[in-house]
Amino acid sequence: MNPSRAVYLAIACLFMTSSAAWGQEAPETAGPLVGHTTDSSAVIWMYAPQGSPLEIDWAAEADAKGKGQGKGKLNFEPVANPAGDLTGVPYKVTLTDLQPLTTYQYQVKVDGQTDPAYGGSFRTAPxxxxxxxxxxxxxxxxxxxxxxxxxxxxxxxxxxxxxxxxxxxxxxxxxxxxxxxxxxxxxxxxxxxxxxxxxxxxxxxxxxxxxxxxxxxxxxxxxxxxxxxxxxxxxxxxxxxxxxxxxxxxxxxxxxxxxxxxxxxxxxxxxxxxxxxxxxxxxxxxxxxxxxxxxxxxxxxxxxxxxxxxxxxxxxxxxxxxxxxxxxxxxxxxxxxxxxxxxxxxxxxxxxxxxxxxxxxxxxxxxxxxxxxxxxxxxxxxxxxxxxxxxxxxxxxxxxxxxxxxxxxxxxxxxxxxx
Ligand SMILES: [Fe+2]
Structure with missing residues (x-):
């Protein structure tokens, strides 16, 4: 057995032990999560199956009443390759041109699917x-x-x-x-x-x-x-x-x-x-x-x-x-x-x-x-x-x-x- 194969199996066994202790596999998706936020930008993170197109829509809360600004749409870029036997990867995007002290609603779509669980909101910084x-x-x-x-x-x-x-x-x-x-x-x-x-x-x-x-x-x-x-x-x-x-x-x-x-x-x-x-x-x-x-x-x-x-x-x-x-x-x-x-x-x-x-x-x-x-x-x-x-x-x-x-x-x- 070559050394890299031995290392792989050792890591796999270690993981199987941990996984068995948990009683279930890791979820395929996680998030979204709001990260670094300024008076004009916000980082949104999400974990989803590798290769899935991820999109996001966001809008200032006032937009729902027809008088706000800051609505748009972006594709996420995957930031890493999958680790071990996991099929997902973390994705991030930075929303820009936001207004200070403004609440924004956002909705992530995974592979074209809209799930309310993938939506959230945040307020920008002063x-x-x-x-x-x-x-x-x-x-x-x-x-x-x-x-x-x-x-x-x-x-x-x-x-x-x-x-x-x-x-x-x-x-x-x-x-x-x-x-x-x-x-x-x-x-x-x-x-x-x-x-x-x-x-x-x-x-x-x-x-x-x-x-x-x-x-x-x-x-x-x-x-x-x-x-x-x-x-x-x-x-x-x-x-x-x-x-x-x-x-x-x-x-x-x-x-x-x-x-x-x-x-x-x-x-x-x-x-x-x-x-x-x-x-x-x-x-x-x-x-x-x-x-x-x-x-x-x-x-x-x-x-x-x-x-x-x-x-x-x-x-x-x-x-x-x-x-x-x-x-x-x-x-x-x-x-x-x-x-x-x-x-x-x-x-x-x-x-x-x-x-x-x-x-x-x-x-x-x-x-x-x-x-x-x-x-x-x-x-x-x-x-x-x-x-x-x-x-x-x-x-x-x-x-x-x-x-x-x-x-x-x-x-x-x-x-x-x-x-
Ligand atoms: Fe602790």
Whole structure:
């Protein structure tokens, strides 16, 4: 048996084991999903059988009343070849010439067939750099196979956008075929699917959707994980021209979001906690600090799966040099309005880091974890109002029982260093 055949069979056996455990095959279609959305464009993603012509119609909601604009039709382009024995591929398209703060309805047709399940809606972002009021929903840690009412609670909050911070599937491998199948199974959950197709979504991986549990930059096959990740989400970019990784920046009105990849360049958790231990790698760290320094946004959100303190064996808590370097850089560069979002720990909370003196003002961390995979089934909402003279940010933690377990508001002046 030639080596490539042996590898193929080994992978096939591995897949069959996983598939048998699931009790059914991966679905032939998934999505649609709304990805990166600006004041004039939106990415729509869908998974469908390879070779199917996919088309999309979209229209501003006002069009239905005969007085709007922005109706059109496009063919999707497949972005990848099928993985393993899967027959489908992800497709993406970018809708353009949209208007700010406008709700659009869209309908995907697969092979000429119109199915209401392939339709959705989204609202575009505020005009760039404009003051605005908007609601962000933050989640992490998915599951499949059970009713997931927390997604319904999240939708009822009518978020303008959704940021998810990892464990979006638990394949625990860098094998892209197995990753794809897990993504497909999770996205078949109706409640999760409803969020994906009706809210702009931005995603960052954590350990389980990057590689094995608590995995780091030494994970074999991480390049494959990165390809698969980009195929299954609609993020604007990934990494830079010289530094690979899933990290990226986007803006919503005059709030900037820095989505950090805490896996691809991470030193092992069990490495000595000294000045050689890295969470982001030096290039991503420099990218972050340069981005923060150049940002004119009122609030600057740093988001990562890794908590600043709450995980005793897999977060910034055991990366003392890297954590202090981040805090000190924010302080030394006089960067105001920074808020940190994270996930991972299967419960949610909002707190102020005790080392905030390094930053120069209270460093708020919002941990949102376990929307589908925890006892609390919790998520966070973050409401920004940058129209006020002193802009505000309000954080709420909502549990699956519908109760609000935290509700705190800060003014930008509270989160600005003294001059
Ligand atoms: Fe998790």
């Amino acid at each position: 005009a760039a750099d404009q003051g605005s009021q908007f609601r962000l929903a933050v989640t992490s840690c998915m599951k499949f196979g059970e009713p997931q009412a927390s997604w319904n609670l999240l939708l009822a909050e009518k978020p303008d956008l959704h940021v998810t911070l990892g464990d979006t599937q638990y394949s625990d491998t860098t094998n892209p075929t197995i990753q794809w199948k897990h993504h497909l199974r999770y996205r078949a959950v109706p409640e999760f699917s409803a969020v994906l197709k009706s809210t702009p979504n931005y995603a960052m991986w954590d350990d389980h959707d990057y590689g094995p549990n608590n995995s780091d930059g030494t994970a074999k096959g991480k390049e494959n994980s990165l390809v698969g990740w980009n195929q299954f989400w609609g993020n604007p970019t990934a990494g830079t021209a010289t530094t690979p990784g899933a990290f990226f920046k986007f803006s919503w009105g005059d709030v900037d979001f820095f989505m950090l990849d805490g896996r691809y360049h991470r030193s092992p958790d069990n490495a000595p906690d000294d000045d050689q231990k890295r969470m982001l790698g030096d290039a991503q760290f420099e990218w972050l600090i340069e981005g923060l320094k150049n940002s004119r946004a009122k609030f600057k959100v740093i988001a990562s799966g890794s908590t600043l303190s709450d995980s005793k064996n897999d977060g910034w808590r055991i990366y003392t040099f890297a954590r202090h370097r981040l805090f000190d850089a924010i302080g030394e560069e006089n960067i105001g309005g920074v808020i940190y979002l994270s996930g991972d720990i299967h419960r949610s909370l909002v707190w102020t880091h005790p080392e905030s003196d390094r930053v120069g003002y209270p460093l708020i961390e919002v941990v949102s974890s376990g929307v589908a995979n925890s006892k609390t089934l919790s998520f966070a909402t973050v409401d920004f109002d940058t129209t006020a003279d002193d802009p505000t940010v309000q954080v709420r933690i909502i549990h699956g029982d519908g109760k609000t377990h935290a509700d705190k508001t800060w003014k930008l002046s509270d989160l600005t260093p003294d001059q």
